[in-house]
Amino acid sequence: xxxxxxxxxxxxxxxxxxxxxxxxxxxxxxxxxxxxxxxxxxxxxxxxxxxxxxxxxxxxxxxxxxxxxxxxxxxxxxxxxxxxxxxxxxxxxxxxxxxxxxxxxxxxxxxxxxxxxxxxxxxxxxxxxxxxxxxxxxxxxxxxxxxxxxxxxxxxxxxxxxxxxxxxxxxxxxxxxxxxxxxxxxxxxxxxxxxxxxxxxxxxxxxxxxxxxxxxxxxxxxxxxxxxxxxxxxxxxxxxxxxxxxxxxxxxxxxxxxxxxxxxxxxxxxxxxxxxxxxxxxxxxxxxxxxxxxxxxxxxxxxxxxxxxxxxxxxx
Amino acid sequence: xxxxxxxxxxxxxxxxxxxxxxxxxxxxxxxxxxxxxxxxxxxxxxxxxxxxxxxxxxxxxxxxxxxxxxxxxxxxxxxxxxxxxxxxxxxxxxxxxxxxxxxxxxxxxxxxxxxxxxxxxxxxxxxxxxxxxxxxxxxxxxxxxxxxxxxxxxxxxxxxxxxxxxxxxxxxxxxxxxxxxxxxxxxxxxxxxxxxxxxxxxxxxxxxxxx
Numbered sequence: 242x243x244x245x246x247x248x249x250x251x252x253x254x255x256x257x258x259x260x261x262x263x264x265x266x267x268x269x270x271x272x273x274x275x276x277x278x279x280x281x282x283x284x285x286x287x288x289x290x291x292x293x294x295x296x297x298x299x300x301x302x303x304x305x306x307x308x309x310x311x312x313x314x315x316x317x318x319x320x321x322x323x324x325x326x327x328x329x330x331x332x333x334x335x336x337x338x339x340x341x342x343x344x345x346x347x348x349x350x351x352x353x354x355x356x357x358x359x360x361x362x363x364x365x366x367x368x369x370x371x372x373x374x375x376x377x378x379x380x381x382x383x384x385x386x387x388x389x390x391x392x393x394x395x396x397x398x399x400x401x402x403x404x405x406x407x408x409x410x411x412x413x414x415x416x417x418x419x420x421x422x423x424x425x426x427x428x429x430x431x432x433x434x435x436x437x438x439x440x441x442x443x444x445x446x447x448x449x450x451x452x453x454x455x456x457x458x459x460x461x462x463x464x465x466x467x468x469x470x471x472x473x474x475x476x477x478x479x480x481x482x483x484x485x486x487x488x489x490x491x492x493x494x495x496x497x498x499x500x501x502x503x504x505x506x507x508x509x510x511x512x513x514x515x516x517x518x519x520x521x522x523x524x525x526x527x528x529x530x531x532x533x534x535x536x537x538x539x540x541x542x543x544x545x546x547x548x549x550x551x552x553x554x555x556x557x
Numbered sequence: 558x559x560x561x562x563x564x565x566x567x568x569x570x571x572x573x574x575x576x577x578x579x580x581x582x583x584x585x586x587x588x589x590x591x592x593x594x595x596x597x598x599x600x601x602x603x604x605x606x607x608x609x610x611x612x613x614x615x616x617x618x619x620x621x622x623x624x625x626x627x628x629x630x631x632x633x634x635x636x637x638x639x640x641x642x643x644x645x646x647x648x649x650x651x652x653x654x655x656x657x658x659x660x661x662x663x664x665x666x667x668x669x670x671x672x673x674x675x676x677x678x679x680x681x682x683x684x685x686x687x688x689x690x691x692x693x694x695x696x697x698x699x700x701x702x703x704x705x706x707x708x709x710x711x712x713x714x715x716x717x718x719x720x721x722x723x724x725x726x727x728x729x730x731x732x733x734x735x736x737x738x739x740x741x742x743x744x745x746x747x748x749x750x751x752x753x754x755x756x757x758x759x760x761x762x763x764x765x766x767x768x
Contacts, residue, residue, distance in 0.1 A: 248745035298744060316737040317700035319671055321664055372670035419656070419663040421740065478670050480659030541656075 251297045252425040253432060260290035260433035261440060268437070268444040279452040281339040283401065283437045284459035288331040290433035291467060294426040295325035304329060321423070321474050323369045331466060334361065335459040342458050354458050361466045362386035369470055371477030382473050385492055389465035392496025393456045398511060399518035400456040401438035403495045404464050405431050406519070406526045410491050411471045414533055418479035427471050445511070453511065456495070468492040482540045483533045490529055497525040593632040597723055597761035599643065601626050604759045606645055610733075611750035618749075620652040620661065622675070629761055631723060633714060638682030638690050639725065641709075643759065645675045665740035672699045677757075679707070692727075698736040705729050712758075721763040730754045 267273060267282035296304065304325040306314055338357045342350040366383035396403040408431035416424035438454075445451045454460075469492045476488035498505070500521030508514035601624035612618040622645040631639035647669040650661050662669040679694035688711035696705045712724035732751050734742055741749035 244746040244748060251744060299739075315701060317672070319664060319668060319737075419660040419665075421660075421663075421665050423664075478664050478668075480663050 249425070252294045253429045256290045256293035256297065256429040257432035257436055259293050260286035260429075261436035263289055264433075264437045265440050265444075268440040269448070271448075273444045273448040273451045276452045277339050277343050279454065280342070280458045280460065281335055283441070283454070284335040284339075284463045285332050286433060286437060287404065287430060287460070287463050288328045288335065288467065290430045291426055292325060292328040292332065294429035295328065298422055298425065299325070320369075320371050321478065324423075324426070324470055324474055327365070327369060327466065327470055330364075331361075331463045335463055338459040338462055350458065354461060357462050358387060358390040358465065361462055362390075365466060365470060369473075371474060382469065385469040385473065385489065386466055389469045389492035389495070390461060392493045393461045393465050395502070395518075396456045396495040396498045396522065397505070397514070397518055398454045398456075399438075399498060399515040399522075400454060400460055400464065400495070401434045401441060402515060402519045403498060403522045404434035404468075405438060406523055407431075407464075407468055407491060407494045408434060408471070410494065410526050410529055411468070411475055413530055414479075414481075414483055414488065414491070415471075415475040417533060417537055418475060418481040418483060420475060420478050420480070423471065423475055423478070427475075430467065430471075442512070442515075464495075465492070468495075481533075482536050484536065487529055487533055490525075494522050494526050494529070497522045500524065593634060594630040594637060594640075595633055595723075596764040597629040597631060598764065599625055599627045599629070599759055599761045600722070603724075604643075604761070605757075607756045607758070609754045609756075610752070612748075614747045614750075618652075620650060620657070622646070623649045623651050625757070625759065629723075629725065629759065631711070631725075633721075633723070633763070635688050635711070638684065638692065639679070639709065639711070640682075641677060641679045641692075641694065641725075641727075641759075643677050643757070647673055647675065666738055668699055677705075677707075680704070682709075696729075696731065698731075699738060701736045703731075703735055705731060717762075719762060720765055723761055723763055725757075725759040725761075727757040727759070728755065 264283040264286035267275070267278035272278035272282075292304075299322070302311055302314055302316070303322045305311055306316070306318060307322065307326050334357065338353060341353045341357075345353055362383040365386050366379040369382065370379065393400065408427045412424045412427035412431055415421075415427060441454045445453065456464075472488050472491045476483075476485055479488070498518035498521045501517040502521075505514040505517040508517055604625035606622040606625060607619060608621065609617050609619050625643055625645050627641065627643035629639055629641045629643070631637070647662055647667040650658050650667065652658055652661065661667055664670070667675075676697045677694055678697075679692050681694075682690045682692040685691050690709045692707045692709050693704055694707060695702050707727050707729040709725060709727040712726045715722050715724070731753050733739075733753050734751050741747075742751045
């Protein structure tokens with residue numbers, strides 16, 4: 242098998258398929274009638290896609306060495322490897338959030354989500370540090386987690402469609418910035434989100450009393466934390482000229498579903514409402530990508546690489 | 558007569574053993590103890606490291622680290638081994654393409670944000686010929702320190718406007734996976750080779766007081 246094809250299979254396709262398989266347990270089975278299952282399995286699947294991609298790329302030791310000493314392991318600890326551990330923690334966290342929400346009296350579930358988001362933001366700021374960390378940067382990371390958590394509910398039932406685009410943008414920016422590993426890992430999450438969105442649409446059409454997808458609880462916390470961490474990570478190691486503010490904007494992309502809220506609320510069907518919400522976020526996502534590419538192109542036009550058709554092909 | 562023979566033997570012995578002793582390994586302490594060792598400060602403009610790695614199992618890809626810094630010692634009469642403490646900055650990597658430089662500085666390769674420098678410190682040396690030494694030393698790359706063997710020759714001693722200059726050329730080969738730089742070896746398989754051959758060309762200024 243061709244090396245690149247095998248690589249993409251290993252770090253993008255297989256992780257996305259594994260995630261889709263986990264999500265399908267709730268989305269296309271009788272469990273679709275259970276709110277807890279529809280909330281829990283897809284949320285876990287998003288984090289799982291990242292984790293499987295991460296371990297296929299770097300091995301389980303890259304996760305394990307962060308918590309235990311492995312005999313004979315002298316590989317360096319790299320700060321961005323915390324993302325693998327964070328994905329693992331989010332899988333566990335998703336189960337805990339769903340369990341807590343289900344046990345809350347009516348109206349208490351949003352409080353669990355808010356508390357979970359706050360705890361996740363604090364833990365991220367404490368334990369996930371990228372190069373040259375400062376108190377301000379760590380507070381910024383916590384704030385970004387919270388901001389993404391505020392933006393995501395605006396995606397409503399389109400959460401996984403919008404996650405497909407948002408993680409895709411991080412993947413593209415990371416690729417542009419010379420960070421191939423983060424690009425493929427976010428690519429895996431993006432494809433997994435797309436598959437989850439498709440499975441949710443199919444399951445919702447055919448299952449009786451199907452529970453709708455919601456941007457609340459575990460999916461909200463998992464997507465908000467992962468988007469914020471991936472974007473900050475990409476920014477911290479970026480070797481391109483993508484400005485910081487573009488990176489900071491990516492986790493907020495789901496909030497731009499707000500642009501077509503009126504159309505979404507008036508939409509005659511769930512599918513139409515999902516379309517309008519996704520369109521709002523997609524327009525901003527495309528604008529971010531366009532801006533990053535334009536900045537990169539303007540820089541390249543002034544360098545010796547401009548006439549080199551092979552400049553992007555290193556290692557490929 | 559007997560005393561004269563004894564004196565002659567004592568004088569002759571070190572002389573006759575000298576060529577053998579010259580090929581004996583020197584520890585760093587012995588090298589440092591060489592009284593005539595000159596202190597040498599690297600001239601960054603004329604010091605660089607060139608690396609070679611295979612691309613896609615086909616051609617060799619070359620790049621270099623510009624402006625190496627550090628110090629060396631070496632007695633100009635070659636009576637002892639040189640010692641080195643040399644540093645390369647990852648941000649000074651130069652492949653002729655800014656995009657490739659960025660990729661190499663990124664986390665998949667040298668991870669400049671976390672490990673901004675690469676350092677070599679010699680520990681011991683064994684003479685293999687005139688101005689030619691086989692050295693052992695520690696290479697620290699991406700936070701991992703491993704002992705490597707380096708083939709080192711003194712390329713020349715010259716004089717410039719600022720004083721005496723000494724040049725060295727050192728070569729060694731490493732497996733980059735040993736330093737946690739695994740991208741492109743197994744995943745994607747065969748994109749870039751594991752074996753990296755390094756050629757270090759150093760030029761330094763001999764300290765005037767010591768010279």
